[in-house]
Amino acid sequence: MMASTPAAKVPPLRRRLPAGALRRRQLAASAWLYLAFLAVATIMVGTFALAFIASLKVDPLERPFRIYFDQLNPAAWIAAARLGQEGAGDALWGGLAPGAKVDFSVTYAAPAVATIVEPRAEIPRRRPGSGIAAALMRHYAADYASIALRSSSAATMQARDERGFRQTWQTRTFVYEVTYRTDRQNGPRIERTPLNLTAPTSQTLIDSPISPSRSERRGRLLSWDNITPGALGLIFNNYRRVINETANLQTGKSLLGSWLGNTLAIATGRLVLTLVIASLAGYALARLKFRGSRLLFAAALFSMTIPAQVTFVSNYLILRDLSLLNTPWSVIVVFVASANVLLMKQFFEGFPREIEEAAVVDGASRFQVFCKIVLPNAKPALLVNAILAFQGAWNDFFWPLVLITSPPEALTVQVGLLSLRRSFGGVQGDWGLVLAGAFISIVPVVILFVLFQRHIVSTQFAKGTT
Template sequence: MMASMPAAEVSPSRRRLPAGALRRRQLAASAWVYLAFLAVATIMAGTFVLAFIASLKVDPLERPFRIYFDQLNPAAWVAAARLGREGAGDALWGGLAPGANVHFSVTYAAPADARIVEPRAEIPRRRPGSGIAAALMRHYAADYASIALRSSSSATKQARDKRGIRQGWQARTFVYEITYRSDRHNGPWIERTPVNLTAPTSQTLIDSPISPSRSERRGRLLSWDNITPGALGLIFNNYRRVISETADLQTGKSLIGSWLGNSLAIATGRLVLTLVVASLAGYALARLKFRGSRLLFAAALFSMTIPAQVTFVSNYLIFRDLSLLNTPWSVIVVFVASANVLLMKQFFEAFPREIEEAAIVDGANRFLVFYKIVLPNAKPALLVNAILAFQGAWNDFFWPLVLITSPPEALTIQVGLLSLRRSFGGVQGDWGLVLAGAFISIVPVVILFVLFQRHIVSTEFAKGTT
């Protein structure tokens, strides 16, 4: 007989751990996973919040990037509300109306040996935004308002320079008054009241109710796009401009509402059609065995590997021959049979066959089994497919750009954002407006996820099968 071999020693890593130690390891692993997800969520939310803050700024591309500015400064909100109330009696959205009498002050500082002179103030005839906004603008504040200096006062201040040496500085405050001219008492309400102040480079602006929109000519020219904005007009100026300046040149109607409505109609139509096609096709592929079913499934898989750019010419010609170009239906039907069919097929294959067989024994036909038993229990898969279909249709850019080209009010929000970038982001450099339009476009998708995300993670059917 062979000598018995000594039992191999059990490695420390394979020793059975006590229940308490194993539980502590599981809790530690869960904690690390939770912290990892929390870090990722914090980074993503931080990026989202930072981009939203940038959409409020006059210049989102400024360097260095400031977190604290007038749109986030409560003191500036109060000053903007006062100016808006004096300009048009509206503390929220401001403006300039007949009978306006607006007072605002600016304080300049200069070294003790320099002389502070009165800045030259004017209300320029400035056209806002792009050519579209300028073409729609009928009234300018310069034609109805006047600006004049009412008072000034001087003071001496002590401050330390860069070397830490205490020096005396002189400061002078100028109070200006903007009035709606009496000969224009029947004039219109004007949304913007721009103001320019020109002063020598030896004196520096150190205080004003709201900060100037830009500084030009090496600081000599300080420019305010609107000195009577109102509190909300100051904070959400870019968003207001998206609504007012994206307009049709012929009708003057704002296009942003039409773009959002078109995207919503297309996304809803594709959602409904996708659920119908995906549920029926997925159930047929999962349960019905017929000649060529495997070949049909392979063809469906292969079609999903072909980029849309390869077949868009043939699809375009088909839609043209069917007279569907420049209609929402062309964009709705283009992507109804995609990966959603595979998701539904996988769900139906995991559904217990015994339940269906019991219903068939009781006399139900295949369609009744699908409609009364299988489909009500497929709510998790249907909800996931609905959200994916809605999001895909809402964010779709290529097919709406190709299939819907006119009129301007027939565009979707994503294609409309392209016109914003061309009009404001290129030569204009007005990226705040473009960023505000992008944030408006993502609001429906964010609301969709907030309302339905808990149904994706946990459902009654999932609880019943665990």
């Protein structure tokens, strides 16, 4: 009797889902993917928005970090516009001009058993910032303005104390008048009008047109950097300062514009040079078969693994011998080909050969095929390379720091931010100005990406690189 062989196992048939269930599963997967991208975008945009909000603050490092402050308060904008109009006839940027009379009111509160005394008011001889700003200061409001109490009025209010019990508090409003002195009517227009108020700790400031810039001596001394700011002067004070106070000490000319112009010139030059070299080299590696082409391609790949810090000494010596140091050309030519060549090579390899062969049959040369047929169809790849090259050049810090050291007007914006940190950060702690400068430096790249980001994922480019 022969042993029976076991029957082969037949795999169970996969159950086919109904069309409705399959559609719901696809929609669920798409929804989860969309939510994941939305979460990432929210984090990125939230970080960007938080940085912008912090750049408006007098003290970006304050703890706890407040989201709502005068620069985001419409009521403070209106008050700042009124003060700027009274101070210099300019509701937007404010100031203090000859003939000005400015009313500035403050309200103090104290328990019913205490006595509210008039705060001691003075316009201090205060430098507007630190570092370069202190050296550039020429005119002080204290030399041209006077302050006097014009009126005061008392009232009462109901409020809870620290223990939560409801109590009656007394309040007193003091109205001060800041006047441009009559004996200085031919004086200059002054950008800032600082104010100090000193009062006992038993009374607390509860209202003022704009909030004080800082509180010192356990709340006894309240300081305003500028009581005539104007609406835009209040909101964008750090941005105005980074433009006006980053200046050459010899000429007094603002350096930020020069830094932005230098960076734009370098980024544009590197963009053009990168597109020329990447397109020519990429097409040669993709289409031309010559001896050593594979070795050249391997060398290009290997060069991408070498950090710039390894070769910067030899590059520095070469550029020095060519007399290119402290010129934009040194930064433009030092780094123009790497991944851009590989990206163009991949695109050209996916371009149909039949189109090129048809052009050759019609009598076109290889260069004519490249210029008139291949390049016009490579616009998505060229645009992506342009964005990457511009962004890399704009954010480049190492090579400009090494190759461009003088004069101050020749620096790029990234190296200029380092000088801002040295002049206004650190011990000075003027981080609002530093953060405003950093935010200005990233705006051009963000605008460029927002305008052209759809080309990065364009269908034509995706087909060309598959």
